[in-house]
Amino acid sequence: METPADAVSAAVDAQGISFAGLPPRPHVLGRGLAIWGRVISDSVSRRRVLLAVAAAPLAVACTTESAPPPPPDPLSALAAQARADAALAKTLTTPAAAEIAKARETHATLLQAEVDRERPPLSSTAPPVPTAPPTPPDPLAALRTALDGAAREASVLVPSLPSYRAGLVGSVAAGCASLLEVLS
């Protein structure tokens, strides 16, 4: 005759809850109690799982709401400016302009690499493409002004940056001063 305990045991086995590798349970007295214990602990853990699943979106919502978006990386602006300067220098045909274009491209690459190292870009965000600026009436004077501004902006940042960035940005500032000397 099938006892209620046997029915539970069959149900438990049918759900695949019995542990693999355990020897077959011996038919002894008190077995029903043991099985009920397992069923209870199993149902508790299932409840916990359901609760966790239900709470997960809530947790995500809370996390995203509590963390404000980080401020833009100051080096990002320096990299953008370096790209713009390189684009401006390319509109000129003098050897000095070619030198400046190459140097500012190197600056842009190094600065962007540091920005991406600290905050890896999302794969969906494409790297900013420099928009072709309207050619100013006097490109050489505009280039000089741009380099002067770039040296200044990089210099202003240096005292407050973390030390590993201070060397990079300081070198970029000095590099812009060096490029200005080439133009003079």
Next chain:
Amino acid sequence: MNVDAVQTALGTEHAALWTYGLVSAFLGDQAAAVAEGSTAHRARRDVTERWLRDHGATPNPPAAAYLPPAPVSDGPSALAALAAVEQDTCAAWKGVLERTDDKDLRTSALESLTAAAVRATRWRKMAGTNPASITMPGVASG
């Protein structure tokens, strides 16, 4: 340690002063620019020694002589020696930038780095080096 980095920078300032003295005989037509560089390095040396004393360190004295990367025997080799010592100065001050969080020392190190980069560019331009500019002053490959 930033005291060690500043001592290294002081060493390159001593070397730069010595080199400007060495080349002056070969760059008579550039006497004003040589004097300007020499004065700038002397001022930087004095400021650096003062900084070290203020921070409880004894400034390292200059060496009796320095070895330029190539023998100096005429105008072009003199210009090359000046460009080389200015680039060494850039590297030393960039080293200070990377080893201190002291804002005043950073500002001073950046001034030294920038001024040395500009002088190095001037000497390279005069020597006809191509490119005359230094993309990343103080960086070994720059």
